[in-house]
Amino acid sequence: MAEENAAESLPSEVTDMVGVPLYHQTADFDVERGYTYNTCAATQNGNPIYWDEAVAEELTGGAIAPPTTISLWMRPHFWQPGAEGEQVALQVHFDLKRIFRLPEAVMTDNTITFHDPVRPGDRISNQQVLKSVSEPKTTKLGTGRFWVIDVEFHNQRDELVGVETYTGFGYVRGAA
Amino acid sequence: MSDQLTLDEVSVGDALPSLEIEVTPTTVVLGAIASRDWRPMHHDYKFATERNGVQDIFLNTPNQAAWFERFVTDWTGPTGRLGRMKFRMRDSIFPGDTMTFAATVTEVSTDDVGCGWASLEVTLTATSDARPEPRVCSTCSVRVAIPTNPNDNPWARRGDQWRP
Numbered sequence: 389m390a391e392e393n394a395a396e397s398l399p400s401e402v403t404d405m406v407g408v409p410l411y412h413q414t415a416d417f418d419v420e421r422g423y424t425y426n427t428c429a430a431t432q433n434g435n436p437i438y439w440d441e442a443v444a445e446e447l448t449g450g451a452i453a454p455p456t457t458i459s460l461w462m463r464p465h466f467w468q469p470g471a472e473g474e475q476v477a478l479q480v481h482f483d484l485k486r487i488f489r490l491p492e493a494v495m496t497d498n499t500i501t502f503h504d505p506v507r508p509g510d511r512i513s514n515q516q517v518l519k520s521v522s523e524p525k526t527t528k529l530g531t532g533r534f535w536v537i538d539v540e541f542h543n544q545r546d547e548l549v550g551v552e553t554y555t556g557f558g559y560v561r562g563a564a
Numbered sequence: 565m566s567d568q569l570t571l572d573e574v575s576v577g578d579a580l581p582s583l584e585i586e587v588t589p590t591t592v593v594l595g596a597i598a599s600r601d602w603r604p605m606h607h608d609y610k611f612a613t614e615r616n617g618v619q620d621i622f623l624n625t626p627n628q629a630a631w632f633e634r635f636v637t638d639w640t641g642p643t644g645r646l647g648r649m650k651f652r653m654r655d656s657i658f659p660g661d662t663m664t665f666a667a668t669v670t671e672v673s674t675d676d677v678g679c680g681w682a683s684l685e686v687t688l689t690a691t692s693d694a695r696p697e698p699r700v701c702s703t704c705s706v707r708v709a710i711p712t713n714p715n716d717n718p719w720a721r722r723g724d725q726w727r728p
Binding site for chain 1 (some may be wrong): 594599615627629650651722
């Protein structure tokens with residue numbers, strides 16, 4: 389991460405967020421094999437762990453989800469009764485877009501550390517921690533700020549199953 | 565398991581077999597749906613071009629992670645267990661691109677609890693008719709556990725025995 393923290397020049401609404409676990413959430417639904425098949429189909433992944441129950445039993449003690457699906461279990465439904473507005477997964481990212489009035493954003497870096505395997509029937513929870521926000525930067529996309537957000541994932545037994553670190557860049561187009 | 569890569573077969577400088585994929589709109593949309601990513605730039609051409617200012621819909625981040633996983637475990641076989649993956653996206657993957665995954669082994673080690681590890685630097689490049697010069701779209705550092713012998717199984721590790 390090359391983008392330094394700009395803590396001293398940030399609004400208090402942002403400095404109050406840094407380092408604080410936010411948005412503890414539990415998934416809307418259990419881990420299920422349909423998404424394993426969807427993921428493997430989308431990437432033409434023939435790993436027998438996901439297709440052959442005997443192999444899964446021998447190697448992983450039964451079915452598991454592909455490790456890189458870790459974040460999908462926490463993504464909200466596109467719509468559900470009673471929910472208003474767009475449902476988003478990484479709320480801190482969208483909070484920062486709103487606070488800094490940066491209408492566009494992309495993710496530039498993603499680090500995933502994989503811990504205990506996720507299995508069908510698990511119910512995943514997570515929380516978000518804002519690690520840093522940069523000074524204003526200008527890239528070919530526009531002018532805005534980089535930020536780093538950690539997301540920790542646990543299963544229903546409170547076992548750590550993964551940690552994701554995202555670097556996002558919120559920006560205004562053409563402001564270079 | 566047969567046809568299983570073991571750590572003694574891996575050396576620094578080894579190149580993994582490359583993987584080449586023709587990207588279509590379906591590739592992008594399948595990946596977005598599989599990862600429950602409903603953001604419109606991954607399925608809505610007009611949103612991607614007019615709002616985001618890019619040339620087309622493009623591959624989303626979690627699906628890129630899944631492609632990296634598939635590429636690495638094609639090489640390790642099913643006993644390969646991902647420990648850590650860090651990737652940086654420099655450019656987007658669009659329909660019409662041919663994406664190519666390539667990787668080199670940068671480190672081979674065994675940790676204090678006897679788990680074998682290979683570190684890889686993976687590069688995802690893309691070419692297309694409109695942009696024939698290969699462009700590096702993502703780079704990815706991967707740490708993957710590989711059995712130290714035919715009887716070893718990294719998936720059996722739990723707690724302090726797993727240090728990704």
